[in-house]
Amino acid sequence: MEQVWFLTRFLRHGMLAFVMPEVKPIDLAIDLKSLTKVYPNGVQALNGLSMRVKRGEIYGLLGPNGAGKSTLIKCLTGLVHPTACRGTVLGFPVGDPEVNSLLGYLPENASWPEHHTAGQVLDFAGRLHGLVPRERTRRVTELLKLSGLEAWRNDRPQHFSKGMRQRLGVAYALMGNPELVFLDEPTDGVDPVGRKEIRDLIRDLKREGKTVFVNSHLLGELELICDRMAILMRGRVVRQGSLEELTIESCRYEIAVAGNLIDNFGLMDLIHRLGGTVVLTPDGVESHIELPTRRPQLVQPVVDALRQDGYLLLSVAPARQSLEELFMEAIRTGGQFKTREPGD
Amino acid sequence: MSSLIAIAYDTLTLLCRRRLFWLNVWLSVVVVVVVASMSCHGTGWSLGFGLKSWPSGYLVKGSPWESTLFFGVVQRATQWWVAGAAPLLALFSMASVVPKTLKSGQAALLFPKTQSRAAVLLGRFAGGVIFAAIPALICVTGLFLTLGWRLGVWEIRLFLALPFALLLFSALAAVTVMLGVLTKSSSASLVVTLIFAASVMALQDAASHPEGAEDEADLKGIVQSASGGSLALQIFTWPLPRTHELMEGMSRAIRLSGPRPFRDLVRRWRIGNLRVGVAAAEVLDATAEMPAPPVTPLKLSEAVLVTTGFCGLALIAAIVLLNRRDL
Numbered sequence: 001m002e003q004v005w006f007l008t009r010f011l012r013h014g015m016l017a018f019v020m021p022e023v024k025p026i027d028l029a030i031d032l033k034s035l036t037k038v039y040p041n042g043v044q045a046l047n048g049l050s051m052r053v054k055r056g057e058i059y060g061l062l063g064p065n066g067a068g069k070s071t072l073i074k075c076l077t078g079l080v081h082p083t084a085c086r087g088t089v090l091g092f093p094v095g096d097p098e099v100n101s102l103l104g105y106l107p108e109n110a111s112w113p114e115h116h117t118a119g120q121v122l123d124f125a126g127r128l129h130g131l132v133p134r135e136r137t138r139r140v141t142e143l144l145k146l147s148g149l150e151a152w153r154n155d156r157p158q159h160f161s162k163g164m165r166q167r168l169g170v171a172y173a174l175m176g177n178p179e180l181v182f183l184d185e186p187t188d189g190v191d192p193v194g195r196k197e198i199r200d201l202i203r204d205l206k207r208e209g210k211t212v213f214v215n216s217h218l219l220g221e222l223e224l225i226c227d228r229m230a231i232l233m234r235g236r237v238v239r240q241g242s243l244e245e246l247t248i249e250s251c252r253y254e255i256a257v258a259g260n261l262i263d264n265f266g267l268m269d270l271i272h273r274l275g276g277t278v279v280l281t282p283d284g285v286e287s288h289i290e291l292p293t294r295r296p297q298l299v300q301p302v303v304d305a306l307r308q309d310g311y312l313l314l315s316v317a318p319a320r321q322s323l324e325e326l327f328m329e330a331i332r333t334g335g336q337f338k339t340r341e342p343g344d
Numbered sequence: 345m346s347s348l349i350a351i352a353y354d355t356l357t358l359l360c361r362r363r364l365f366w367l368n369v370w371l372s373v374v375v376v377v378v379v380a381s382m383s384c385h386g387t388g389w390s391l392g393f394g395l396k397s398w399p400s401g402y403l404v405k406g407s408p409w410e411s412t413l414f415f416g417v418v419q420r421a422t423q424w425w426v427a428g429a430a431p432l433l434a435l436f437s438m439a440s441v442v443p444k445t446l447k448s449g450q451a452a453l454l455f456p457k458t459q460s461r462a463a464v465l466l467g468r469f470a471g472g473v474i475f476a477a478i479p480a481l482i483c484v485t486g487l488f489l490t491l492g493w494r495l496g497v498w499e500i501r502l503f504l505a506l507p508f509a510l511l512l513f514s515a516l517a518a519v520t521v522m523l524g525v526l527t528k529s530s531s532a533s534l535v536v537t538l539i540f541a542a543s544v545m546a547l548q549d550a551a552s553h554p555e556g557a558e559d560e561a562d563l564k565g566i567v568q569s570a571s572g573g574s575l576a577l578q579i580f581t582w583p584l585p586r587t588h589e590l591m592e593g594m595s596r597a598i599r600l601s602g603p604r605p606f607r608d609l610v611r612r613w614r615i616g617n618l619r620v621g622v623a624a625a626e627v628l629d630a631t632a633e634m635p636a637p638p639v640t641p642l643k644l645s646e647a648v649l650v651t652t653g654f655c656g657l658a659l660i661a662a663i664v665l666l667n668r669r670d671l
Contacts, residue, residue: 039670077456080670097460105456111449113354115361127350128457172453 029055029180029211030076032087035094037071037080037235045071046082047235053213053228055179058206060222061215062327063232069215070108072232073182076213077105090180101129104178106169108185108215112157118168119144119153122175129176143171148197162189170198180211187221199225223323231330238330243323250321251294256314257306261287267305274298286314294318347458348467355471359437365475368433372479375425376486379417383494384410411495418487419600422505426480427594431513434476438517439534441468442524442662451671462663469514469521469659476513480506501598508594515585515651516541518658525662525669544581548588551577585654586647593644 030053037046045068053059063069074080078095085094092099112121122143126136144150147167157165166189173181183202187195195218202212202225216222222229223243230240239246261267261278271278276291291299299316306313321329359365381393384407388400403409444450445468458464484505492498516537523533639647 074452074671077452079452079455081668097458100456100459103456105452107449107452109449110453111447112453113358113450115358124350124354125457127353128347128454130346176457 027055029053030089034086035075035082036084037075038083045235049236051230051237053211055211056209057227058202058212058225060226060229061232062229064331067232068235069232073184073215077103077182101176102179104173104181106173106183106186110169114158117154117156118149121157122171125172125175139175143174147171163191163194166190167194181205182213184215186214187216187218219323219327233330247320247326252319253291253293253299254319255289255316257287258312258314259287260284264309267309270302270305348463351464351467352471355441355468356474359475362437364433364437368430368479369482372430372483375421375483376490379421379487380490414491414495415600418491421487422598426483426505427509427512427591430479431476431509435516435520438472439520440530441472442521443528443530446528446671455671461666465521465662465666469517472517473510473514477510480509504597505594508590511651512587512590514655518655522658522662525665544584545587547581551581583650583654585651589639589643589647590651592639593647596639
């Protein structure tokens with residue numbers, strides 16, 4: 001069989017198959033320096049995309065429809081051949097089939113084979129990974145329990161609800177005990193309880209040292225579980241980092257005050273000089289001040305002035321953009337984010 | 345290797361759940377039962393385990409015509425069913441396997457779990473060949489037992505029909521797999537494979553009968569003249585699967601010939617005063633292959649090698665096509 005694989009490698013890489021070095025594992029699960037994919041119909045799905053995913057982290061991928069998210073995952077799992085690529089997955093060149101045994105993948109619209117029950121689907125995955133029968137049986141039982149499908153072991157996935165199929169997909173992806181798991185919309189169609197279970201499962205995977213790459217439209221879900229994330233637009237990563245890093249530009253202090261501040265010219269002048277804004281509630285009994293800073297020292301003069309003028313402070317709290325707001329801003333601005341001076 | 349075996353096993357279970365498989369199996373059983381239901385007695389012969397009897401002066405128990413009858417029928421059942429219709433039915437089932445595998449929902453589940461795309465294709469192909477072997481094996485085993493039961497002849501060489509039948513099936517299956525990758529369509533791959541098979545048989549028949557081609561059949565004559573002569577045709581058909589030679593080789597390998605020619609037996613068949621056997625013998629003559637140069641062991645080895653090589657090339661072409669394709 002080695003010869004068959006070598007033949008495949010030779011057909012894929014040509015003479016390079018003889019000299020391709022054995023790649024050593026490194027600290028990055030995914031290290032893409034430039035990934036481009038142009039489909040034969042001329043559509044450019046990925047445009048020199050670069051991305052770094054550390055081992056052992058939960059990484060989220062956001063982007064509007066057509067941003068290239070699915071193409072990216074397909075390139076990383078070897079389903080689609082990149083037009084040009086410099087980068088590695090778990091230390092192997094992108095598209096190298098040898099990495100497949102280390103990957104788990106839940107596709108977005110999995111089409112389950114009609115001739116298998118849930119248990120047989122997982123058993124088949126175990127066979128593909130070359131597990132011995134005893135290990136396969138143990139793992140199938142374990143994963144059915146983990147995905148809450150023990151009672152449906154002998155039922156066919158065609159009769160499952162969307163949520164159950166998703167849970168089966170997650171179990172299928174985990175069958176070979178992969179190091180890197182790609183989950184494409186894992187909570188799509190899953191009820192709130194099931195979502196929480198999948199979130200917990202993803203956290204458990206992280207605790208086991210696995211890297212999880214999640215693509216989801218449910219931003220709240222990503223916000224809850226992801227260590228870092230990237231926003232993809234028109235085939236490029238426009239932002240990448242932890243939620244804190246991504247929303248640092250939007251850090252602000254929000255002060256709620258009883259009464260109308262609009263007529264207090266001295267205070268309004270101070271707030272404007274700090275770059276802040278004041279919004280009066282429609283009933284005119286509360287004013288909300290927003291100061292675009294993450295430094296509490298810069299808020300003190302405003303608090304002092306409010307106290308001096310006898311206003312009742314209802315709340316003073318630091319605030320930042322939610323992931324949804326960040327995403328919507330990316331959509332609105334086409335990936336061009338406003339920036340502030342560092343340390344501001 | 346483990347993924348190849350897993351995919352072959354998966355293909356086998358997938359195909360065995362189809363209705364066409366059971367139709368194939370049941371028809372194989374029917375062929376065996378019909379052959380087994382024939383018997384000769386003191387005054388003639390009967391069909392359907394004695395349900396319908398025909399008196400005969402020569403076709404009686406213990407006569408040379410009895411073994412001629414059984415050998416002739418088993419020979420034709422092997423040629424027409426085991427190496428003909430049964431693999432064709434199996435091909436109908438198998439044609440949809442590769443196109444369905446390449447659909448995005450299934451491809452995304454299967455391919456990232458395997459070390460190479462070649463393993464998926466080879467597994468599907470191997471599973472298909474094993475699948476085709478099941479009804480063929482049932483039929484051959486049944487015919488073997490029938491010969492033993494009715495004549496006391498345990499003709500183990502009958503099982504030699506299996507490798508020949510499977511080699512012929514493999515060549516067609518490899519073409520179907522390649523077309524499946526190319527077109528991603530079950531019906532297109534099946535139709536083109538059938539056209540290919542018919543063309544190969546017609547071309548090779550024409551190439552192996554240079555003198556009689558114009559007289560024997562219009563099609564053969566047309567093919568002959570269109571190809572610009574026998575030598576050109578032989579060169580053109582050389583790399584194609586050797587259906588004619590393999591069938592001939594199979595007949596010689598299983599060596600089922602009675603003490604008298606089977607055709608003579610058919611010619612003698614009467615129903616009442618009606619000499620139906622003469623008409624039946626005419627039909628047999630018309631459908632029989634034209635006399636061709638005998639297949640020598642060297643020629644047969646060449647046919648096996650060329651057909652295997654063709655099969656391998658078709659599979660390599662399928663693998664190359666698949667490796668270049670986005671799924």
